Amino acid sequence: MTNVGMSPKDEMLARFLDAAARGDVAAVSATIGHSGSFINESGENGWTALMLATRHGHVEVVNTLLSEGCDKSLVNKSGQTSYDIAKFWGHKHIAGLLADGKGGGNRHLLPRGSAGGQENYFSREFLNRMSEKRTDSQWLEAKQSSPASVYILFFNLNPFVTPTAGETSESRAPFGLCRLRWESVEALVKQPGTTLVFLGVEKQVKLVPPSPEGGKDGLTAWFALNTDSIPVKELELSYPNSVFLKPPMPQLLRLNPNEAGVIAQARSVLAWHDRYSFCPTCGSRTKVCEGGYKRTCLNEDCRSLQGIQNTCYPRVDPVVIMLVIHPDGNQCLLGRKKTFPAGMFSCLAGFVEAGESMEDAVRREVEEESGVKVGPVQYVSSQPWPMPSSLMIGCLAVAVSTHIKVDEDEIEEARWFTRQQVIDVFTKNSQPVFTIPPRQAIAHQLIKYWIGVNANL
Numbered sequence: 001m002t003n004v005g006m007s008p009k010d011e012m013l014a015r016f017l018d019a020a021a022r023g024d025v026a027a028v029s030a031t032i033g034h035s036g037s038f039i040n041e042s043g044e045n046g047w048t049a050l051m052l053a054t055r056h057g058h059v060e061v062v063n064t065l066l067s068e069g070c071d072k073s074l075v076n077k078s079g080q081t082s083y084d085i086a087k088f089w090g091h092k093h094i095a096g097l098l099a100d101g102k103g104g105g106n107r108h109l110l111p112r113g114s115a116g117g118q119e120n121y122f123s124r125e126f127l128n129r130m131s132e133k134r135t136d137s138q139w140l141e142a143k144q145s146s147p148a149s150v151y152i153l154f155f156n157l158n159p160f161v162t163p164t165a166g167e168t169s170e171s172r173a174p175f176g177l178c179r180l181r182w183e184s185v186e187a188l189v190k191q192p193g194t195t196l197v198f199l200g201v202e203k204q205v206k207l208v209p210p211s212p213e214g215g216k217d218g219l220t221a222w223f224a225l226n227t228d229s230i231p232v233k234e235l236e237l238s239y240p241n242s243v244f245l246k247p248p249m250p251q252l253l254r255l256n257p258n259e260a261g262v263i264a265q266a267r268s269v270l271a272w273h274d275r276y277s278f279c280p281t282c283g284s285r286t287k288v289c290e291g292g293y294k295r296t297c298l299n300e301d302c303r304s305l306q307g308i309q310n311t312c313y314p315r316v317d318p319v320v321i322m323l324v325i326h327p328d329g330n331q332c333l334l335g336r337k338k339t340f341p342a343g344m345f346s347c348l349a350g351f352v353e354a355g356e357s358m359e360d361a362v363r364r365e366v367e368e369e370s371g372v373k374v375g376p377v378q379y380v381s382s383q384p385w386p387m388p389s390s391l392m393i394g395c396l397a398v399a400v401s402t403h404i405k406v407d408e409d410e411i412e413e414a415r416w417f418t419r420q421q422v423i424d425v426f427t428k429n430s431q432p433v434f435t436i437p438p439r440q441a442i443a444h445q446l447i448k449y450w451i452g453v454n455a456n457l
């Protein structure tokens with residue numbers, strides 16, 4: 001079959017796809033042998049060899065293509081995977097081969113391409129961390145006593161904030177950070193029990209000439225301080241409206257969204273210092289260095305000083321949080337912990353374990369907590385969660401089973417909610433049957449994302 005005007009490569013691809021459609025295993029294998037890249041190429045309407053072999057029920061060709069490592073998650077121009085095609089044409093055996101629960105069937109229920117663009121509360125950064133300056137002690141010292149530098153203060157990890165008048169366009173933001181200067185904190189910095197961390201410099205360089213006091217570079221440095229003994233009286237006199245915001249939840253969700261990120265950074269690093277006062281490897285005393293971004297063991301023989309000195313740096317715990325979509329594409333799985341306010345349901349979540357991929361953590365946590373099995377997983381966006389130092393990795397995931405059996409230790413109830421029930425929560429058109437966490441939580445954003453992608457809201 002030769003088409004006028006076709007390049008030799010296109011002609012070879014057409015013959016390869018035709019062989020897959022006819023079930024000619026020998027021709028398919030031979031072509032892959034010398035032109036391996038054809039395996040995932042598509043012809044008319046985006047159909048790959050796997051799709052064509054599947055359409056016509058050629059199990060042997062499907063097996064050959066799978067064993068050669070073809071990508072079964074590809075979709076044709078109608079958005080169907082090979083698995084969808086197998087199901088549609090009733091080739092159950094092939095559908096079974098394609099849906100192995102690890103990225104095969106139902107991938108089309110996930111939005112195409114990367115989710116991108118979603119910014120979560122606690123993720124906005126207006127500081128450049130300038131990690132290279134952490135080891136420049138001369139520069140750090142000069143910035144520390146510069147009157148231009150900004151200090152944010154924590155008392156037992158609770159930030160010092162000032163109620164702000166009015167609302168921002170983005171949200172009700174009743175609390176803004178109280179920005180202190182060197183003269184107000186000098187005595188405190190010198191007190192034992194105070195931890196000081198260099199956070200970075202303002203990204204937006206102010207249009208003022210660099211002054212000797214502000215440092216020759218004109219950069220405005222930010223520091224965070226945590227103390228368990230504060231000169232409360234002096235601070236109250238100087239800042240009569242300011243308060244230490246506690247308890248962390250839900251108070252930390254009431255910050256100006258522009259400042260929530262710097263609080264997350266500061267609080268997580270300070271909480272690490274608070275919990276890791278001694279060397280976790282040998283129990284010896286440690287020395288704070290690198291602008292508060294490292295604690296080095298003072299015992300020269302300590303194993304923590306060999307190889308990657310990972311225990312010497314602030315720890316971050318990765319947590320997966322996922323919205324699980326029903327195989328029918330029209331429902332999602334939400335659960336509630338006993339501690340949630342009445343009627344509130346949220347995405348399932350759990351800590352990633354050592355030696356585990358993000359995708360496998362999603363599958364394991366969902367099955368542990370709800371009994372539901374999950375196939376394809378797609379990353380959407382992430383959120384630092386400074387209680388004390390998690391990184392929430394937000395995903396959409398597609399269920400390959402629907403029966404719910406909750407882990408009663410962790411989850412009180414889990415349910416499938418219809419798309420309409422979820423839309424009702426956002427639009428408040430009719431009386432919603434449940435509530436979800438506030439918009440500052442990535443759980444809220446994941447649910448909204450799924451609805452937005454699928455309903456063009």
Ligand SMILES: NC(=O)c1ccc[n+]([C@@H]2O[C@H](COP(=O)([O-])OP(=O)(O)OC[C@H]3O[C@@H](n4cnc5c(N)ncnc54)[C@H](O)[C@@H]3O)[C@@H](O)[C@H]2O)c1
Nearest residue numbers: 317319321349350351365385387390392437441442443444
């Ligand atoms: N931002 C959000 O929208 C949002 C939503 C849900 C949960 N979260 C946060 O995610 C975190 C994890 O969720 P989860 O509690 O459901 O996790 P989970 O389902 O893994 O269960 C927690 C339990 O796992 C054990 N565990 C395993 N590894 C751990 C580790 N590295 N640190 C602490 N405990 C560990 C502990 O026994 C703990 O009680 C929570 O701390 C919660 O604050 C945030």
Ligand SMILES: [Mg+2]
Nearest residue numbers: 348349350410
């Ligand atoms: Mg959990």
Ligand SMILES: [Mg+2]
Nearest residue numbers: 349350365369
């Ligand atoms: Mg769990």
Ligand SMILES: [Mg+2]
Nearest residue numbers: 350351352365
């Ligand atoms: Mg867990």
Ligand SMILES: [Zn+2]
Nearest residue numbers: 279282297302
């Ligand atoms: Zn040690």
